[in-house]
Amino acid sequence: MPTNANWMRVCTLGEIPLLGSRVLDCGQGEAIALFRPEAGKVFALADRCPHRGGPLSQGIVAGETVTCPLHGWNIRLDDGQACAPDVGCARTYPVQLRGDEVWLALPLEPATPVGAAEAVA
Amino acid sequence: MKKPRLVVVGNGMAGIRTLEELLKLVPGMYDITVFGAEPHPNYNRILLSPVLAGEQDFDDIVLNPLSWYADNGITLHLGKEVTRIDRVRRRVVAADGTEAEYDRLLLATGSVPFILPIPGKDLKGVIGYRDIHDTRTMIETAKVKRNAVVIGGGLLGLEAANGLRQRGMEVTVVHLAGWLLERQLDPVAGALLEKSLRERGLDFRLNTSTTEIVGNEAGEVAAVRFSDGGEVAADLVVMAAGIRPNTALAQAAGIHCNRGIVVNDTLQTYDPRVYAVGECAAHRGIAYGLVAPLFEQAKICANHLATFGIGIYKGSAVSTKLKVTGIDLFSAGDFMGGEGTEEIVLSDPAAGLYRKLVIRDDRLVGACLYGDTADGAWYFKQIKDGTAIGGRRDTLAFGETAMGEAGTAGQDRAATMADTDEVCGCNGVCKGTIVKAVREQGLFTVDEVKKHTKAASSCGSCTGLVEQILMNCLGSNFQETPKTKAVCGCTSLTHGEVRQAIREHHLVSHAQAYAFMEWRTPNGCATCRPAINYYMLSTWPREAVDDPQSRFINERAHANIQKDGTFSVVPQMKGGVTNPSELRRIADVADKYAIPMVKVTGGQRIDLLGVRKEDLVDVWRDLGMKSGHAYGKSIRTVKTCVGSEFCRFGTQNSTQMGIDLETMLANMWSPHKVKLAVSGCPRNCAESGIKDVGIIAVDSGWEIHVGGNGGIRTEVAQFLCKVRTAEEVKEYTGAFLQLYREEAYYLDRTVHYIQRVGLEYVKRKVVEDAESRRALYERLLYALEGLPDPWQARIAGERPREYTPLKLEAPERRIPATLED
Ligand code: SRM
Ligand SMILES: Cc1cc2nc3c(=O)[nH]c(=O)nc-3n(C[C@H](O)[C@H](O)[C@H](O)COP(=O)(O)OP(=O)(O)OC[C@H]3O[C@@H](n4cnc5c(N)ncnc54)[C@H](O)[C@@H]3O)c2cc1C
Ligand code: SF4
Ligand code: FES
Numbered sequence: 001m002p003t004n005a006n007w008m009r010v011c012t013l014g015e016i017p018l019l020g021s022r023v024l025d026c027g028q029g030e031a032i033a034l035f036r037p038e039a040g041k042v043f044a045l046a047d048r049c050p051h052r053g054g055p056l057s058q059g060i061v062a063g064e065t066v067t068c069p070l071h072g073w074n075i076r077l078d079d080g081q082a083c084a085p086d087v088g089c090a091r092t093y094p095v096q097l098r099g100d101e102v103w104l105a106l107p108l109e110p111a112t113p114v115g116a117a118e119a120v121a
Numbered sequence: 122m123k124k125p126r127l128v129v130v131g132n133g134m135a136g137i138r139t140l141e142e143l144l145k146l147v148p149g150m151y152d153i154t155v156f157g158a159e160p161h162p163n164y165n166r167i168l169l170s171p172v173l174a175g176e177q178d179f180d181d182i183v184l185n186p187l188s189w190y191a192d193n194g195i196t197l198h199l200g201k202e203v204t205r206i207d208r209v210r211r212r213v214v215a216a217d218g219t220e221a222e223y224d225r226l227l228l229a230t231g232s233v234p235f236i237l238p239i240p241g242k243d244l245k246g247v248i249g250y251r252d253i254h255d256t257r258t259m260i261e262t263a264k265v266k267r268n269a270v271v272i273g274g275g276l277l278g279l280e281a282a283n284g285l286r287q288r289g290m291e292v293t294v295v296h297l298a299g300w301l302l303e304r305q306l307d308p309v310a311g312a313l314l315e316k317s318l319r320e321r322g323l324d325f326r327l328n329t330s331t332t333e334i335v336g337n338e339a340g341e342v343a344a345v346r347f348s349d350g351g352e353v354a355a356d357l358v359v360m361a362a363g364i365r366p367n368t369a370l371a372q373a374a375g376i377h378c379n380r381g382i383v384v385n386d387t388l389q390t391y392d393p394r395v396y397a398v399g400e401c402a403a404h405r406g407i408a409y410g411l412v413a414p415l416f417e418q419a420k421i422c423a424n425h426l427a428t429f430g431i432g433i434y435k436g437s438a439v440s441t442k443l444k445v446t447g448i449d450l451f452s453a454g455d456f457m458g459g460e461g462t463e464e465i466v467l468s469d470p471a472a473g474l475y476r477k478l479v480i481r482d483d484r485l486v487g488a489c490l491y492g493d494t495a496d497g498a499w500y501f502k503q504i505k506d507g508t509a510i511g512g513r514r515d516t517l518a519f520g521e522t523a524m525g526e527a528g529t530a531g532q533d534r535a536a537t538m539a540d541t542d543e544v545c546g547c548n549g550v551c552k553g554t555i556v557k558a559v560r561e562q563g564l565f566t567v568d569e570v571k572k573h574t575k576a577a578s579s580c581g582s583c584t585g586l587v588e589q590i591l592m593n594c595l596g597s598n599f600q601e602t603p604k605t606k607a608v609c610g611c612t613s614l615t616h617g618e619v620r621q622a623i624r625e626h627h628l629v630s631h632a633q634a635y636a637f638m639e640w641r642t643p644n645g646c647a648t649c650r651p652a653i654n655y656y657m658l659s660t661w662p663r664e665a666v667d668d669p670q671s672r673f674i675n676e677r678a679h680a681n682i683q684k685d686g687t688f689s690v691v692p693q694m695k696g697g698v699t700n701p702s703e704l705r706r707i708a709d710v711a712d713k714y715a716i717p718m719v720k721v722t723g724g725q726r727i728d729l730l731g732v733r734k735e736d737l738v739d740v741w742r743d744l745g746m747k748s749g750h751a752y753g754k755s756i757r758t759v760k761t762c763v764g765s766e767f768c769r770f771g772t773q774n775s776t777q778m779g780i781d782l783e784t785m786l787a788n789m790w791s792p793h794k795v796k797l798a799v800s801g802c803p804r805n806c807a808e809s810g811i812k813d814v815g816i817i818a819v820d821s822g823w824e825i826h827v828g829g830n831g832g833i834r835t836e837v838a839q840f841l842c843k844v845r846t847a848e849e850v851k852e853y854t855g856a857f858l859q860l861y862r863e864e865a866y867y868l869d870r871t872v873h874y875i876q877r878v879g880l881e882y883v884k885r886k887v888v889e890d891a892e893s894r895r896a897l898y899e900r901l902l903y904a905l906e907g908l909p910d911p912w913q914a915r916i917a918g919e920r921p922r923e924y925t926p927l928k929l930e931a932p933e934r935r936i937p938a939t940l941e942d
Contacts, residue, residue: 067647
């Protein structure tokens with residue numbers, strides 16, 4: 001995990017609907033979408049589709065992808081990459097499950113993108 | 122072994138297309154470095170005009186995002202202009218000192234706008250029209266300034282003028298020649314064009330040259346002066362008087378140039394290590410200014426760089442179009458005619474139609490079309506192929522549809538094209554390539570075709586043709602059974618088979634359904650999940666449980682998502698009838714939640730647009746109105762006219778009939794949206810002829826029409842039957858809709874359903890067999906009974922989390938990073 005990150009407790013697992021998502025309002029910063037594609041798995045992506053900024057948190061979650069509600073791009077939850085033939089990438093945030101609590105690492109310097117998120121159960 | 126190094130100067134359309142072609146042939150053969158003077162990845166310069174006109178955004182026109190360069194291992198130097206080529210040491214040097222060595226060098230530096238050498242040309246506010254920077258300058262200027270002068274009435278100048286006008290500026294176009302687009306059109310077509318542009322508010326000064334640009338004290342433009350002594354005020358001057366191949370760099374390096382950088386048939390310059398493509402290159406004395414020839418050059422150049430050594434470039438015939446929405450003109454070849462040529466002219470100035478064909482030695486050599494350009498590509502092909510005209514002479518001017526060989530209605534051109542016929546002129550894509558991609562890769566939308574073949578991805582004027590080809594490929598199936606293919610990649614079952622399994626095996630939950638039907642994915646995808654959800658709900662009402670996560674956001678949140686992530690709220694307004702108290706509440710809500718737009722919809726009710734998701738439940742509560750389901754695959758509106766209560770022609774109370782139907786069908790889910798209308802007489806003011814169910818009152822009762830559609834493809838509703846009483850209207854309508862709900866495939870409108878099963882079948886079930894009708898009607902009422910209004914349910918507290926974002930906890934409660942890592 002990058003050390004220049006700030007781990008924060010966000011919610012409990014149950015607060016994110018299974019096969020669904022919740023949006024995290026970060027005040028000034030960009031909103032973050034938390035996805036729960038399986039009972040014990042959570043991913044976090046910037047709530048902005050790489051296509052035209054659609055709110056990914058409002059999409060349909062299936063397998064390990066989310067389908068953007070605006071024009072239907074499929075975005076992979078683990079690395080934020082758009083599925084072929086579309087090209088683009090949504091920023092990812094590291095997430096951890098501690099018991100049934102969801103913890104999220106927010107970068108201290110807002111602009112540096114962080115690596116792929118891996119949820120550890 | 123070390124890879125040879127290829128350096129590209131110019132990160133534009135021709136240079137990068139050459140790389141794309143090269144990577145297709147021999148990925149990884151070269152170590153590639155690209156220098157681009159502009160600080161942007163490669164974008165579609167052609168589409169600057171739609172960006173200027175406000176029809177597209179810059180993001181839409183990027184051709185190769187930065188990730189493309191990275192994925193292909195290309196070193197990209199953005200915002201770095203190459204200022205020197207050292208041919209002896211084989212390296213290029215950029216303005217900031219960056220260097221790169223090459224084994225092969227590709228020059229693709231494009232053109233520069235020609236700036237008239239007149240006093241005032243350097244004033245602030247005098248620009249060319251070449252790149253996104255210029256475009257943005259125009260957009261910004263239009264926000265704050267009023268007057269613009271465009272110098273040059275060619276393609277570029279007119280597109281600039283149109284865009285500036287669209288953005289609200291007063292625009293004068295100054296043009297040296299006696300008519301517009303003198304290099305593309307003859308005087309007659311030029312005059313027609315001028316007329317329609319004047320109607321859009323543009324002003325023209327033809328036969329006029331500009332002598333001076335006058336500035337103010339601040340060094341900004343203030344006015345433009347002309348040869349005839351006239352003067353107009355100007356805050357912005359766009360020079361669109363031509364382009365010059367950008368050869369400065371090559372010239373300084375001693376590479377032979379005349380009209381451009383001189384290249385041979387393999388696009389090599391006089392220094393065989395150095396290639397040139399695009400607008401900067403002159404091939405057999407011609408420097409092209411349109412993308413189609415440049416893309417041909419790119420192909421040949423890539424082939425040579427890949428050392429395949431086949432293919433030589435022999436020059437291109439070009440055709441042009443003007444990209445001003447709503448104006449169709451096309452020209453190709455030698456359309457001016459002259460000695461040794463004959464002309465066929467068709468002209469209907471009142472209708473704004475003009476067509477001129479130029480023939481030499483029994484072959485078509487030029488064409489100029491205005492108003493209706495549908496036959497442009499067909500003429501262009503004959504010009505390129507040099508087909509003999511022979512006996513076709515007297516019908517030639519009427520276009521392809523008039524020729525025996527085509528013989529079908531106008532919109533079926535795609536069907537008559539040969540596989541080798543070109544569809545997309547910009548990218549040189551033939552019909553055969555598209556058909557192959559559609560078949561082999563299972564494409565269904567124009568967007569998919571764009572992505573996979575590049576057709577329609579440049580100027581977009583062939584989009585209609587691509588759509589037709591797509592329709593023809595999806596075949597007669599497209600008409601009869603659009604869903605004979607698998608539901609999606611998660612299964613090989615068709616919609617019909619899935620419906621059947623759900624009914625016969627009593628499947629009522631998603632988990633059960635996927636397990637039983639051996640789905641390939643654990644929980645489906647965004648395509649199949651909503652379909653399965655609907656099939657279970659409609660087959661097993663009151664038993665199957667609705668799964669919100671299998672609904673598109675609109676149906677999950679009961680409001681329509683907008684491009685910026687806010688939502689729209691359309692309350693129910695039965696039959697289009699409202700009252701002062703409702704209107705007052707709507708007004709209060711709009712004020713209280715600062716709703717940016719209140720609009721009357723095309724469905725006779727009121728739309729509140731731009732509501733934040735967090736506010737939705739409160740908005741509904743304060744409105745105190747029911748959901749209009751404007752977001753759902755569900756009942757939408759029942760449009761009505763005023764009918765016999767008020768109208769002097771009305772034969773029945775159509776308004777009340779509409780209200781009764783909307784009441785009966787409240788909260789009804791369906792395979793796709795369902796719209797009804799009730800008109801009080803055959804004048805049909807509620808447009809019953811294009812609704813899923815359209816009722817038309819007549820003296821002796823009510824006519825029922827079904828399967829109309831006013832959307833993507835207009836379909837007139839078909840007459841189902843005539844009934845006497847209002848009660849019968851409800852029963853027949855209900856029975857028809859229940860049949861559709863039970864049997865149609867997901868996302869088929871009623872018209873598609875009827876096309877699949879046939880109107881006769883529907884009549885048998887709904888009209889002829891009274892027992893079947895009553896049973897259907899009862900099943901509908903059973904399914905609808907007790908369905909909650911979704912807004913009321915949410916106000917009462919159902920699944921509140923949907924609308925509440927999570928918030929970060931206060932900073933002091935955050936645990937410092939060190940404890941955790
Ligand atoms: C609001 C409204 C336009 C308006 O300002 O008037 C509208 C807005 C939308 N229409 Fe429509 N349609 C509206 C009347 C129509 C009509 C006219 C009518 O209903 O009389 C038609 C043609 C009639 C028809 O459907 O047969 C119409 C044909 C479409 C279609 C094409 C449907 C088809 O089968 O071909 C779509 C696309 C779709 O549904 O897949 C569509 C889709 C849309 C969507 C929902 C696009 C979307 O998925 O986001 C638009 C939502 C805009 C938004 O951001 O909220 N809209 N749309 C109208 C709402 C009427 C209402 O009160 O419910
Ligand atoms: C507004 C507009 C509308 C158009 N509409 C159409 C149309 O409808 N149909 C059509 O066929 N064509 C159209 N064109 C023309 C078409 O865009 C050009 O023919 C095409 O872009 C030329 O490609 P190119 O690669 O030769 O040049 P460009 O696309 O201009 O690329 C050249 C690039 O090289 C860069 N460069 C130059 N010198 C250097 C240097 N020394 N170092 C580093 N980088 C350098 C430039 O900054 C530029 O980015 C239009 C052009 C414009 C401006
Ligand atoms: S026609 Fe309908 S779908 Fe198209 S932009 Fe207008 S509202 Fe949106
Ligand atoms: S914004 Fe996400 S697909 Fe267009």
